[in-house]
Amino acid sequence: MSKVQSVILETNPHRPVNFNEKAVSKVLEESYLIADVKEDGVRLNLCVMGERRSGYENGYDYPVEWLSREGKRFPVFCHQHVGNPLSFDNRWPDFFETDEALFPEGFMLDAELRIDDLPCKDIAGTLRRHQAIDLSRLKVIVFGILPMSVVRSGQDYDVTHSVMKYHVEYQVKLLKERFPEIAWSVVESLDCFSVEEVDTLYESVRERKLEGLVLKDPNGIYKRSKQSGMWKMTPDDNEDGKVVGLVWGTPGLANEGKVIGFEVLLESGHVVNACKISKALMDEFTAKVSEAEFANSGRVSNPYEGHTVRLTFMERYPDGSLRHPSFDSFRGISEPTIKE
Known part of the structure; x- marks a missing residue:
């Protein structure tokens, strides 16, 4: 196992609770559910932190931290010859200043990190090693985005899940254009209007050998830590x-x-x-x-x-x-x- 890593930033992301049919049915009575396909990867909180440089009135650096949901660096990115991918990359100023950036002073992507098509336990093993990894092997599947000011505050983010998915789509599009060496994508997602639709989608996802679903209340907001509003629907095995x-x-x-x-x-x-x-x-x-x-x-x-x-x-x-x-x-x- 790897040596202990220090907490870089307490990201404290919204974690889904276990599936609760009563709670899910209540949401469906009022609206619908956003059903995200749950990838068999490792939770990634990718933080792009715009920081003003001393001595420069309008200058910003863009350190990037690839963090676990516990706010710690993955050992693979602590390698002295690797460092954090995209950190202090000279493409960030253009990304923020030329494009219509959603959050000009930094943001956090809440995502699943895949490496090639490895299963989760092999991804975790690769991330534990202090060895260089080709960036073309990284796949970042994004399902959430927050401004860095909210991340640092530790507060809930008062943007509904139904709106956030459009923020995610917009930002991923820009990342694909500016940083094509990494495979960025938006999480596969469908809207379900009944328990039957949820069950049918879940069965089809399991037939594809995928992990399951994360169900979201479209009118719910992004909360911190393990709270209702998102439900994990995975096999009990x-x-x-x-x-x-x-x-x-x-x-x-x-x-x-x-x-x-x-x-x-x-x-x-x-x-x-x-x-x-x-x-x-x-x-x-x-x-x-x-x-x-x-x-x-x-x-x-x-x-x-x-x-x-x-x-x-x-x-x-x-x-x-x-x-x-x-x-x-x-x-x-x-x-x-x-x-x-």
């Missing part, structure tokens, strides 16, 4: 949690003495054993535990304690426990204990 213990191979069997998984405290409050990992991961985890044991004078310790993880399962029982939970991936990117 994975859950996140934190590592609270190690699972060892059974004595006398092939994996005796090896770490074969983790005890995980789920966000729902249950503790489960998440195993079914590859031989390579068993060796990696066991070696890391052995290193920690050696460093602690022979005392067994868990270097993965508190790490955020995602696990998959076949079925959720009525009491909330899981059938056949399996370790899927770590969720931390800038810091192992923070889900991003």
Whole structure:
């Protein structure tokens, strides 16, 4: 895992709550729903911060920060030979001064970051590495935009979702023209006027092997943190949690003495054993535990304690426990204990 990164800016973006049919139906009774297709990427808060330079009456620099939803830099962009893509790029003054910029003194794009067509866990792994990455591999799928003044204030943004999507389309168009080396796009989105339409769209998205939907109240505004007004509609076959213990191979069997998984405290409050990992991961985890044991004078310790993880399962029982939970991936990117 990567070393701990400091918070650059507390972006505190609007996070969707779990799907609630009653709340969604209430919105549909009054208007409709904006249904964004949920990409299997990593949440990106891309901040273009226009900052006045000392000694220049009208001069502005444009540092760009590629941040997680926790406001931390992705390690891949901390590489000394890479830095933050587009930061202090000489095309920004033209972008803001020549074009009709929505937010002349800076903005934040709320988006999903994809790398090629990698699945989320491989994207996270790539972002954790301090290695250069070709910008042509980056895909930024945008679903929100805020002025930097609002981001810094930490307040809700009093612009409805129905209006914001047009702001997004306009800004992405300009970004495509000015910075073509990165694949910019607007999130795929449809308006739904009934629960049946929502269900049909969800089924078609899942058939395409995509993650699901994010449903938005068109008259709702962009709020901060995890709040209603946006609902996540995804399959109930994975859950996140934190590592609270190690699972060892059974004595006398092939994996005796090896770490074969983790005890995980789920966000729902249950503790489960998440195993079914590859031989390579068993060796990696066991070696890391052995290193920690050696460093602690022979005392067994868990270097993965508190790490955020995602696990998959076949079925959720009525009491909330899981059938056949399996370790899927770590969720931390800038810091192992923070889900991003």
